Amino acid sequence: MNPKQSLTQSEKKIYEAFLMQCKQVKEATAITEVESPTDKLKRINRFKCEENFEEAIKYYFPHYCSAPFGWFHTKAWKDIFLYKKRINIWEWSRESAKSVFADVFIPIYMLITDHLDGMILASENEGKAKILLKDIEAELSTNNRLIADFGDFGLIGSFQQGYFSTKTGIGFWAFGLGQNPAGVREGHKRPNYGVVDDADNKDVAKNQERTQERIDWIRGEFMGCLSTKQRTFVFANNRVARNGLTAHMVGDIEEDDPIDENINHIKVYFTEDPETHEMLKLEDGGVPAWKENFTIVEAKGKIADMKDNADRQLYHKDIPKGKVFKRALTTWVQPLPIHQYDYLIAYNDPSFSGSKKADTKAIVLMGRKGKYIDVLWAWVRKAELMNMIQAYCYLDECIRELQLEIIYGENQPKLKGVNYRAYSEGNFAQKLILKKEFLNYEDSMFIPIFDMRSKPDKTGRIEVLSSPFNFGLLRFNENLRKDKDMLALLHQFFQFPAGHDDGPDAVEGGYYYLQKKKPKGDGKAKKRYGKIKKSKGR
Structure with missing residues (x-):
């Protein structure tokens, strides 16, 4: 770094922090024990054996190793050095030392064991990448223990330039997402270690086109720069968005999506x-x-x-903070015994698309008691049509097992003491398909009523639920607070109007038919007594 170089105020603060970091590294790595040349050589050779990685790291970086490794740290270094995993996705929670592990421990150990030909590091932007690169420069320029064992690394360049190299020609580069890394090499040495660290962004994830462009850059331009032989790639980030970079790198953007079989994935909660x-x-x-x-x-x-x-x-x-349905206003309730509800409605929103981005299928069971409507059970998944039919028939079977007298009229169950109906959304063509599939399922006699009413816009229909939801009149089964289907339903409410909305649409269907029912005990309108005089002022 040229001290006379003109720096902005922000750059000066970063450089001052770097100088302080160098001072701390130098103090922390002071050598206090005297070794004979033979003992020193034995120790260095022991450290170079990859199975002794942890011992080496604790010796060279005591300022980072304030606690023993966790199970995931041990798995991470073994995957790279012992099992030669090439594409590593570390989806670790905050404060799991993923940056220190990926950006400092792994590359410096590769360097001192003669396995590093160069390193490229990318982050959300160039500035963040340079700051991450400075940690390596601080170690290689001032770590007493590294220098005592391996000599002066003779750094040329600086993290502030986004590049430096050792006197032996091992280069280190920093890039922001989208920058062109083509042609990166030091002499004949092409980098064989690449890291994308702290690159995910919740706001960017709202634009999936832009997110896909970043994924294409990582898998294309960035990973393409790595040497074909003995290359290692690490992506380190917690999942800050459901469909952000981390989700795309892992592969499970939707809950039921499979993890990419070509990656080595470590997930840490x-x-x-x-x-x-x-x-x-x-x-x-x-x-x-x-x-x-x-x-x-x-x-x-x-x-x-x-x-x-x-x-x-x-x-x-x-879990998004909804603008229409407020998470904090979600009302959980201990449900009544099912026969104490005035009316029960089951409602199904089937999605016939089987594409990767298909809507989810949804079934809900709802009960009305007076002015309150409770969501008692939910099934909200991206699944095949037969899985949905199986779930709906299972719901019907569960209700029949309540040991209440059931009478079937036109394939519709009626529970003694409970007014119960089961509905399914569907146009004329869908009705024909669904009816056939329900009858074919294990000779079932259960067929829902098809909701063929003329409906207003879906968004408008669902927004109608915001008032009862936010004022506690639409409630959810306390016993299913941790059920994945109930949580999927609420997730769709909270992210509305973005994302999937089939769960809320099913709730709207059930709510519509329950609202048409008069609460029991209302009876007829009460008579009014006394005379009503006309106002002469009108």
Whole structure:
């Protein structure tokens, strides 16, 4: 870095932070023990054996290693160095040391073991990429232990230029997403390690065309720069958006989508089931995934501080804050015994498309008691038509198992003491298809009533539900608060009018027919007593 170089105020602050970082690295890596040349050589050779990666990292980077590795750190380095996994997607929660691991530990260990030919690093923009690159420069220029064991690295260039290299010709480059990395090499050496770190953006994810352009750049221009032989790629990010870069890199943009079989995927939740490493909240018995670093009390405090953002930043769950349906105003209720409801309506919104971006199919069971309408059960999934029919018949079977007397009239069940009807959305052509499929399913006698009313615009119909939803008149089954189908239904409400809306559309259908029913006990209009005099002022 040329001290006389003209810097902006922002660049000066970054450079001052770099100088402070260098000072801290130098102090933290002071060598206090005296070794004989033989012992030193033995130690270095031991560190170079890849199975001793953790021991080497703890020695060279004591300032980063304030806690033992977590299970995912160990898996990550073994996948790269022992099992030679080439495309690694690290979907780790916040504060999991993914940047330090991907941007510092892995490339510097590759360097000192003579496995690094060059590194390219990309982030959301060039400025962020340069800041990430400065961590490597700080280590290679001032880490006493690295320099004592491997000599002066002789850096040429600077992170502020977006590029530097060692005296042996190992280059390090920084790029913002979309910048042209073509031709990147140092002499005959083409980089063989690439990292995309902290590149996802929730706002950009709203524009899927722009998101796809970024994915194409990562998989095309960026990964294309890596050497064909012995290349390693790491994408490190928590899932900040349901359909953002991370979701596209993994492959499971929709919940039921398969993970790309060509990638090595490590997913880490902030708290987990220690046996399966699946997400498990603290209140359900979960423990911190990096239990070597965080106590349960510390984890609880972190979650409390982040409030509604904890799901997205710590658990990879992008639960949108609805503009029409307010998440905070969702009303949960302990449902009544089913025979105590005035009316029951089941409603099905079938989607016939089988494309990758098909709408979800939805079934809801709703009950009315006085002025309240409760969503008692939901099935909201992207599935085949037969799966939907199976689920609807299962719902009917469950209701029949309530040991209430059932009378079938024109294939419609009537529960003793409960006015129950089952509906399905469908035009004339869809009715013919659905009716045939229902009858063919295990000789079922169950056929829903087809809702063939002339309907207004779907968006307008669903918006009608906002008032009862936000004022607590449309309620949801407390017992299904963690059920994936009920959560999928609410997710569609919260993101409305964007994204899938078949669940809310099914609720609108049930709500429409329940509203047509008079609450029991209303009876006829009450008589009015007394005379009414005409106003002479009119």
